[in-house]
Amino acid sequence: MSSNGVYLELLGAFELSYAGCRIPLPSGAQRLLALLAVHTAGVYRGAAAELLWPDCVPRRASANLRTALCHGRRAGPVTAVECVDQRLRLAPVVDVDLPLVRVTAQRAVTEGTPAAEREALVGRLRDELLPRWPDEWLVLERERWDQLRLHALEGLAERLRREGEYLDAFQTALTATQIDPIRETAQRILVEIHLAEGNRACAVKRYQEYRRLLRRELAVEPSPLMTRLVQDAISA
Known part of the structure; x- marks a missing residue:
């Protein structure tokens, strides 16, 4: 929450609040604030309208x-949108959840975080960026967010696996597979967790389920790296 009390949420659903109280806005104003929130350098008025x-x-x-x-333009008594030389931008007093979650995720991967904060972070990384909004300009922004949250979840899961926090590592990697079941990185981490716990049968089962998914959806096989991981475990 902003020290100025102005907070804009884009993950899960749009919500603007001041001092903890929700500020209702028409659709057009919501979309304008969301656009300015993801284009932090600002947007020229003509480009924003287009x-x-x-x-x-x-x-x-x-x-x-x-x-x-x-x-x-205003959030309670605070100016939420500034206009400088025909360029609109979100005022610095408005905190936005998207960059805040990004910073928290980076810190969690590189430095680690307490369990409660980590659980809250994984919950935020599960959220989509403005789901059900049909705006075309959001397509690229959603792709950016999806790549960021997948890398964050996978990096966090790998860190927890190395530290022996297998349950939290498994749940974190599982969240990544729910976002993108085809992506191999998180699936491989799940196999590695099973193997680290001595559950070879579970590791083989996870691998086989993933291989069937790839064959059904894309007619391809898992990477040699993942296949070798399981083969080495079976032959050990």
Whole structure:
């Protein structure tokens, strides 16, 4: 939560709050604040209107932007949107969950965190970026977020595995597989956890389930690295 009391959430669902109280906003104002939150350097007014209302003629898009700006400019007594030389940007007093989660995830992977904070982090990494919003400009931003959270979950799971925290490591890696079942990194970590615990049968079962998924969806095999990992365990 911001020390100024202004907080913008984009993960899971949009919500703007001031001093802990939710601020209701029309759809256009929500979309404007979300756009500025992910484009931290700011967006020119014309570009913002075009991105947010791509199906409207320029005059109508500009009018929609003015309306959205009127509704979204303030959060309680605080100015939430600044305009400098035709460039709109989110005011520095507004904290956004997306970069805060990013920093927390990086610290958890590199330095480690207490169990309670780690559990909360994994919960946030499970959240999608503005789910069900149809805006085209969000496609690339969602891909960025998905790659960031997958790397964070996998890095955290690997760190926990090395430290012998097998249950937390397993649950963290499992969260990554729920986001992208095809991606091998988290699946391989799950196999390694089973092997570290001495559960060779579970490791083989996990590998076989993943191999069937790849064959069914993509007609490919797991990587030689993962296959060798299981083969070495069986022959040991």
